[in-house]
Amino acid sequence: MYELGEKSTGKKKLKSSDIQKTISADLSITRDDVKAALKDLVDEGKLIYTYFGGSFVEIPPK
Amino acid sequence: MPKKYETPLLDELEKGPFPSFVTEIKKAAAKSDMAADELGQLEKSYRDKRGYWKHGGIVGVRGYGSGVIGRYSSLADQFPDVANFHTVRINCTSGFFYTSEFLKEMCDIWDKYGSGLTNLHGSTGDLVLLGTNTENLEPIFAEFSSRGWDLGGSGSALRTPSCCVGPARCEWSNINTLDITYNVTQEFQDEMHRPAFPYKFKIKTAGCAVDCIASIARADLSIIGTWKGKIAVDQGEAANYAKKGMKIQEEIVNKCPSKCMSYDGKELKINDDDCVRCMHCIAKMTKALKPTGEKGATILMGSKAPFVIGATLSWVIVPFMKLEEPYDELKDLIRKMWEFWDEYGKNRERIGELVIRKGMREFLEFIGIDPVPQQVKEPRRDPFFFWTEADLQK
Numbered sequence: 210m211y212e213l214g215e216k217s218t219g220k221k222k223l224k225s226s227d228i229q230k231t232i233s234a235d236l237s238i239t240r241d242d243v244k245a246a247l248k249d250l251v252d253e254g255k256l257i258y259t260y261f262g263g264s265f266v267e268i269p270p271k
Numbered sequence: 272m273p274k275k276y277e278t279p280l281l282d283e284l285e286k287g288p289f290p291s292f293v294t295e296i297k298k299a300a301a302k303s304d305m306a307a308d309e310l311g312q313l314e315k316s317y318r319d320k321r322g323y324w325k326h327g328g329i330v331g332v333r334g335y336g337s338g339v340i341g342r343y344s345s346l347a348d349q350f351p352d353v354a355n356f357h358t359v360r361i362n363c364t365s366g367f368f369y370t371s372e373f374l375k376e377m378c379d380i381w382d383k384y385g386s387g388l389t390n391l392h393g394s395t396g397d398l399v400l401l402g403t404n405t406e407n408l409e410p411i412f413a414e415f416s417s418r419g420w421d422l423g424g425s426g427s428a429l430r431t432p433s434c435c436v437g438p439a440r441c442e443w444s445n446i447n448t449l450d451i452t453y454n455v456t457q458e459f460q461d462e463m464h465r466p467a468f469p470y471k472f473k474i475k476t477a478g479c480a481v482d483c484i485a486s487i488a489r490a491d492l493s494i495i496g497t498w499k500g501k502i503a504v505d506q507g508e509a510a511n512y513a514k515k516g517m518k519i520q521e522e523i524v525n526k527c528p529s530k531c532m533s534y535d536g537k538e539l540k541i542n543d544d545d546c547v548r549c550m551h552c553i554a555k556m557t558k559a560l561k562p563t564g565e566k567g568a569t570i571l572m573g574s575k576a577p578f579v580i581g582a583t584l585s586w587v588i589v590p591f592m593k594l595e596e597p598y599d600e601l602k603d604l605i606r607k608m609w610e611f612w613d614e615y616g617k618n619r620e621r622i623g624e625l626v627i628r629k630g631m632r633e634f635l636e637f638i639g640i641d642p643v644p645q646q647v648k649e650p651r652r653d654p655f656f657f658w659t660e661a662d663l664q665k
Contacts (some may be wrong), residue, residue: 224469246469257329264336
C-alpha cells in the first residue's frame with residue numbers, strides 16, 4: 210500500500226477507494242482488510258489524508 | 272494590544288437592522304490579533320472585490336482525514352496572523368442541544384487556541400470554529416476529545432449527520448430524529464473520519480414534512496417523518512379557527528396540493544386516500560388536526576447545491592420505512608447506496624448526479640428496491656420500469 214502511494218507521488222493523487230480496489234484485487238483480500246491496514250498506516254503517520262478539491266491519501270511530505 | 276485596521280466598507284454592514292457579523296468580529300479583534308488580521312483582510316477583499324483565502328491542502332489531526340479544513344491567506348505578508356486560518360468542525364449534538372457549561376468550556380478552549388470566532392452552526396450542521404494555526408490543531412483535538420467531543424465530517428466523506436429538534440420539542444415529529452441521527456453517527460464513524468467516497472455525502476433527518484431542517488434541499492439522503500393512518504379532525508377546534516378569523520377554504524383547502532379536503536362552512540372533511548402527507552393543513556391547524564396510525568419515514572435521495580449539474584431536490588426512493596432502533600433497514604440501505612456510488616461514481620460526483628447520469632432504474636435494481644408509483648418524480652416522466660428478458664419469459 211505504501212509502495213502504491215510512493216509510485217503515484219507526483220503523478221496521480223490516489224483516493225482511498227482507488228487504493229482499496231487496487232490492493233484488494235492484487236492481493237485477493239477483502240476491502241475491509243485493506244481499509245483496516247490503511248487506517249493503521251494513517252494512524253502511524255506513514256500515510257496522510259489531503260484535500261485538493263476531493264480527499265486523497267498520500268505519503269506525507271518530508 | 273491587537274492591531275487595528277480602518278474598515279469603512281465593513282462598517283456599512285453594521286448599519287442594517289440585523290445582527291452584524293462585522294460587529295462580532297470587531298469584538299473578537301479587540302483581544303485577538305488573528306481576528307484583527309481577519310478583519311483587515313476582509314476589508315481588503317471588499318475593497319479589491321476578490322477573495323484572498325486559499326483552501327484545502329495537508330492539514331488535519333493524526334488518524335483523521337476529516338474535521339479540519341485548511342485555509343491559508345494569500346496575503347500572509349500583509350496579514351501574518353491569518354497566514355494559517357484553519358476551520359475546525361466539531362460534531363454537533365442531535366438537535367443542537369448544549370449545556371451552558373459546555374459552551375463556556377468550548378469558548379475558553381477556542382480563545383486559548385484560536386481566533387475566538389465561531390459559527391453556531393455552520394450550514395453543514397457542525398459547531399464550527401473559525402481560524403487557528405496548524406500547530407494548535409492537535410492540542411485543540413486533545414482538549415475536545417478529552418471532554419467526549421469529536422471532530423465532524425469534511426472532504427469526500429460522510430458529513431456530520433444532522434436533524435431537526437424532533438420529539439425533544441415538537442409534538443408533530445413522526446420519528447425520533449435525535450435518536451436516528453445519534454445512531455447513524457455512531458454507526459458510520461469510519462465513513463465520517465476517513466474519507467473514501469467520490470465526494471461528500473450528507474444525511475439530514477426531519478420529523479415531518481414541514482422539514483424545518485430543509486433536508487429535502489440539502490441532503491444526499493433525506494429522512495422525513497410521515498404516517499400511514501388518517502388525519503384525525505377535531506371539528507370543534509376547526510370551528511374555533513374559523514371563529515378566530517381563519518379563512519379555512521382559502522388558507523387550508525385551496526392550498527392542499529392533492530385537493531383532498533373540503534369545507535362547507537361547518538365541517539372539514541379529508542379524503543385520506545388522496546392525502547400526500549405534506550403537513551400544510553396540520554401545521555396551520557395544530558389544535559384541530561392530528562396524524563394517526565403507524566409512524567415512520569419517507570426516504571429520499573439526491574438533493575444538492577449547483578455543481579456538476581444544477582441544484583436538485585431529493586427524490587423519493589422508499590415511500591415508507593418503519594424506523595425503530597437499531598435502524599438496521601436504514602443502515603443497510605445506506606450501505607447499498609454507497610456501494611453503488613463507489614462502483615460507478617466519478618470523482619466529485621454526488622450520488623444524486625450519478626443516479627441522474629445512470630438512471631433511477633439501474634440504481635433501484637442495484638440497491639434492491641422495487642419501483643413504486645411514489646418514486647415518480649413528476650408527471651409525465653419515465654417511471655423507469657422496464658421489462659427484462661427474464662420477465663418476458665414468465
